[in-house]
Amino acid sequence: MHNANQPHLAHRPAVAARSLSKVYGSGEGTVKALDGVDVDFAEGQFTAIMGPSGSGKSTLMHVLAGLDNATSGSAFIGQTEVTTLKDNALTDLRRHRIGFVFQSFNLLPMFTAEQNILMPLDLAGQKVDRAWFDTLTATLGLTDRLSHLPSQLSGGQQQRVAIARALISKPEVVFADEPTGNLDTRSGVEVLSFLRRSVRELGRTIIMVTHDPAAASYADRVVLLADGKIAGNIDQPTPDAVLSGLDALRNLDDVPTTTGSQPHVSGEVAR
Ligand SMILES: Nc1ncnc2c1ncn2[C@@H]1O[C@H](COP(=O)(O)OP(=O)(O)OP(=O)(O)O)[C@@H](O)[C@H]1O
Numbered sequence: 001m002h003n004a005n006q007p008h009l010a011h012r013p014a015v016a017a018r019s020l021s022k023v024y025g026s027g028e029g030t031v032k033a034l035d036g037v038d039v040d041f042a043e044g045q046f047t048a049i050m051g052p053s054g055s056g057k058s059t060l061m062h063v064l065a066g067l068d069n070a071t072s073g074s075a076f077i078g079q080t081e082v083t084t085l086k087d088n089a090l091t092d093l094r095r096h097r098i099g100f101v102f103q104s105f106n107l108l109p110m111f112t113a114e115q116n117i118l119m120p121l122d123l124a125g126q127k128v129d130r131a132w133f134d135t136l137t138a139t140l141g142l143t144d145r146l147s148h149l150p151s152q153l154s155g156g157q158q159q160r161v162a163i164a165r166a167l168i169s170k171p172e173v174v175f176a177d178e179p180t181g182n183l184d185t186r187s188g189v190e191v192l193s194f195l196r197r198s199v200r201e202l203g204r205t206i207i208m209v210t211h212d213p214a215a216a217s218y219a220d221r222v223v224l225l226a227d228g229k230i231a232g233n234i235d236q237p238t239p240d241a242v243l244s245g246l247d248a249l250r251n252l253d254d255v256p257t258t259t260g261s262q263p264h265v266s267g268e269v270a271r
């Protein structure tokens, strides 16, 4: 905590990165997945991270959440500098302060929906807040599915179980990596609507990776990533604004030497 590089916390970002870099491999096979990322994610906001495949989106989430270590720079959850924590403290952070939702649901097949949702509390030896459990499962429309096994649930229902599991311990931050990637449009809308509601009504902070401009438009803000760097920011994103922002990124890649011909986009691209 006594670190000169600690960000100024006047706005109390829920999550922050400072000069965050991540290099995979060594020698010839080196890949710079994150290249000096500086970004704040405000408390009580729903942010979407977008960018081309391989731009570092998953790596950024993993390093911020302490699932992967940084090569240099700092990541913060609240006032905790994740990048300096030792194993036990990291496990503690992940169990009590962070929730995850993955594209592939990652439910345990031998356990019912209810048992899956309560799993994080069991692992952490925490008591169940029944009122919160009931609120979550009712809001997610899971009340009459709680005794079902994952194989007896639709994809959308399984993902809603995974979201309830991510939120059951009331984490400060929920990281969701392409949570609607394996869902049909209708199930995707259910999941996105709930994520937005949980930010508005339940005061959660959510950071979501998505490739889908329509999904991103559920967020309060889009952060664009390209080649491991922050490449833009779109507030109150509409699907059209997101598409323009992504197009502008693509054009930056394709014609790096052209000047004065960047399309005008409503986001702040390539600052
Ligand atoms: N464990 C790893 N070992 C080596 N290289 C890795 C590893 N994980 C990621 N990379 C590389 O780091 C870069 C960023 O990967 P990352 O998974 O963060 O991209 P992404 O933006 O999430 O892409 P996608 O949209 O395809 O999921 C890529 O070039 C990838 O090949």
Ligand SMILES: [Mg+2]
Pocket (backbone or CB within 6 Å): 057, 058, 059
């Ligand atoms: Mg990814």
